[in-house]
Amino acid sequence: MHPTDTFLDRALEVARRAAAAASTVILEHYRGGPLEVRHKADDSPVTRADIEAERAIREVLREAFPEHAIHGEEEGRSGGGDWLWLVDPIDGTKGFVRGYPLFSTQIALMHEGRLVLGVSAAPAYGETAWARRGGGAFLDGRPIRCADTRDWNRATLSTGNLATLARGPGWQRLGELVPRLHRVRGYGDFLHYHLLARGAIDLVVESDVNILDIAALAVIVGEAGGVMTDLDGHALTLDTCSVLAGVPALHAQALEHFAGWRA
Numbered sequence: 001m002h003p004t005d006t007f008l009d010r011a012l013e014v015a016r017r018a019a020a021a022a023s024t025v026i027l028e029h030y031r032g033g034p035l036e037v038r039h040k041a042d043d044s045p046v047t048r049a050d051i052e053a054e055r056a057i058r059e060v061l062r063e064a065f066p067e068h069a070i071h072g073e074e075e076g077r078s079g080g081g082d083w084l085w086l087v088d089p090i091d092g093t094k095g096f097v098r099g100y101p102l103f104s105t106q107i108a109l110m111h112e113g114r115l116v117l118g119v120s121a122a123p124a125y126g127e128t129a130w131a132r133r134g135g136g137a138f139l140d141g142r143p144i145r146c147a148d149t150r151d152w153n154r155a156t157l158s159t160g161n162l163a164t165l166a167r168g169p170g171w172q173r174l175g176e177l178v179p180r181l182h183r184v185r186g187y188g189d190f191l192h193y194h195l196l197a198r199g200a201i202d203l204v205v206e207s208d209v210n211i212l213d214i215a216a217l218a219v220i221v222g223e224a225g226g227v228m229t230d231l232d233g234h235a236l237t238l239d240t241c242s243v244l245a246g247v248p249a250l251h252a253q254a255l256e257h258f259a260g261w262r263a
Contacts, residue, residue: 008116008117091189122194
């Protein structure tokens with residue numbers, strides 16, 4: 001059964017409440033002085049704020065939808081079925097630890113493998129974006145829309161994590177594209193996706209991501225009129241690890257330009 005608009009509206013409201021609960025926890029730690037940091041097996045940092053924020057999110061989601069599965073960055077996956085919440089309590093923990101305000105809480109809902117809603121809350125930066133399938137995209141309550149840029153010489157590209165792309169032919173492809181552009185920036189994290197969705201930039205390239213980082217943002221960009229795939233043009237899945245996101249005309253051209261980008 002396909003989810004109704006009424007159900008998605010309710011689920012989106014719950015997700016926004018969960019993100020707000022996480023923001024309260026996160027800001028208390030962010031403004032409260034030195035953070036206790038430990039490192040996971042992959043050497044990525046984790047703090048009490050990450051753990052407590054995810055627990056706050058899970059509490060809100062479980063109360064509203066006890067039958068849904070949840071896959072969180074810190075506690076892994078619990079539950080099964082057709083509905084799966086994807087949760088990253090603090091996307092950008094490394095920046096969070098260093099007092100860099102471009103971290104966010106990412107909450108998305110997937111139904112039978114398809115992303116249907118997303119909330120991207122950046123409490124220190126001071127903005128929250130959200131969207132649900134068929135309902136448009138919003139930034140702090142205002143409708144947002146991607147630009148209609150069609151020419152490279154008017155386009156702004158933002159890059160994020162590029163380690164894998166830099167090890168193969170994609171690095172040269174990126175270099176060939178740079179002189180054709182109006183501007184190149186590296187906003188990174190949630191920010192360049194928010195900027196894309198509200199029409200301030202035109203293309204985002206990343207080769208090293210986790211689906212928990214980008215699932216909510218994919219819904220937001222899509223509902224704002226953009227296109228978001230991996231760098232090979234495939235729809236996002238739980239295994240996605242690269243991103244090409246942009247306004248429709250430039251996404252199509254960039255996809256052709258980056259073809260065969262891996263070594």
